[in-house]
Amino acid sequence: MSGGPGVPDDGLGVLPVPGLPEVTEGIALGELIAAETELEQGDVVVVSQKIVSKAEGRVLSISSAIPGAEARKLAAVLGKDPALVELILAESREVLRAEGGVLIAETHHGFVCANAGVDTSNLPEEGTACLLPEDPDASARRIRTEITAGLEGPLLAVIVSDSFGRAWRLGQAEVAIGCAGISPLDDWRGRADAAGRRLEATAIAIADEAAAAADLVRDKTSGVPAVIVRGLGRHVTEEDGPGAAALRRTRDEDLFR
């Protein structure tokens, strides 16, 4: 690994991108980020889902939703606004749990998270809700193209990230819901350990770990929606790759649904 500004030798630098303006619908996020920071070969640019959704017009008025029978029933159980529950159901392929005020759903993309990713915090207008991007891998690919268009060919990757709760562990951790230009899984199956024996480790979720690293320089109130993770060049690929879709555990492979 080459180091470079903000990166210790053989280490990693995690650098917030300050000074991004309030994001509105239709804005080219990649151009905005490229203009605010000096990007290097091999950088991984981690962008918060919230600004991606805003740029893609995925902020809706909650009252625009007409709650159906299922939404009204769930809303009563959960103590939530029926219109908000209707928005959540429209984003869901399946509700996994609805109890204790918490609704855990599988989104149409195949991600399992609270409220199917529908969020009402950190939005400029009262009474609105933010949905996940329709296709977060496509979002990552588009932002990657926008960033590299203005630069002389640096090879870099983009991750779209969001905070998800976890089974078995308290607290939320940031994960990749979309990515382009990075292998999201570093597959160790079949490789040997330091003593030459087969490794039990299977595959490391590099894109999720990079999203988590980026989250450490954020502050949920200050709004640092873009972060550079520098020093991961060995995971950056020329092609866009399989995206964060490769991180979804399908129902057949999942022992916990």
Place this chain on the structure above:
Amino acid sequence: MSGGPGVPDDGLGVLPVPGLPEVTEGIALGELIAAETELEQGDVVVVSQKIVSKAEGRVLSISSAIPGAEARKLAAVLGKDPALVELILAESREVLRAEGGVLIAETHHGFVCANAGVDTSNLPEEGTACLLPEDPDASARRIRTEITAGLEGPLLAVIVSDSFGRAWRLGQAEVAIGCAGISPLDDWRGRADAAGRRLEATAIAIADEAAAAADLVRDKTSGVPAVIVRGLGRHVTEEDGPGAAALRRTRDEDLFR
């Protein structure tokens, strides 16, 4: 945040600690790490479970275990060595799933992971298995004391980390199984967003995200068992704190057991 060597302004540096010798039982890991690196005020030292377990003599000969009836039954279902399954059961409070060659158990500490954390890779001797530390929070506290004993009072934190699989998502991610000197959960409940409204985000699993960041500079074959995460000083506390025990979701709070 103050920056300092290897840390970009307002950012984070993630620095491998090279040159650690092979760890053997009884060695004072904290002294070893302090001798190999220049530690700074506010550093978070992330230490791999494997070397902590080795230092604590938690490596056993698999054939030392006499498989009971349950171990023999599970071993047949899973296609595993019955003696190894016996070791796993001895580390388990409860087996959650045993199918498709995978055994997911809750450890006596209350962590849910594959094989109750019993691992046979990256060990010097064939036919041995490594167990998790008996009390990883106590391990972190001891390593913290060892590190700071030799230094003029820098306030730093220690995390003991391991790679865990996840429900719903493919790939393993590094998490904190023990910690001292860091608030493992950064609690945002009741705080306000940039627009002054209540945040929906509950609590960020800072210690898990720091463990994940550290993993990005590791290479599962090269053995970088200690990593410094520099720039998290605001999360480092004078007291040892609640440890990674605070990250366990208890059975009552868990919708997925």
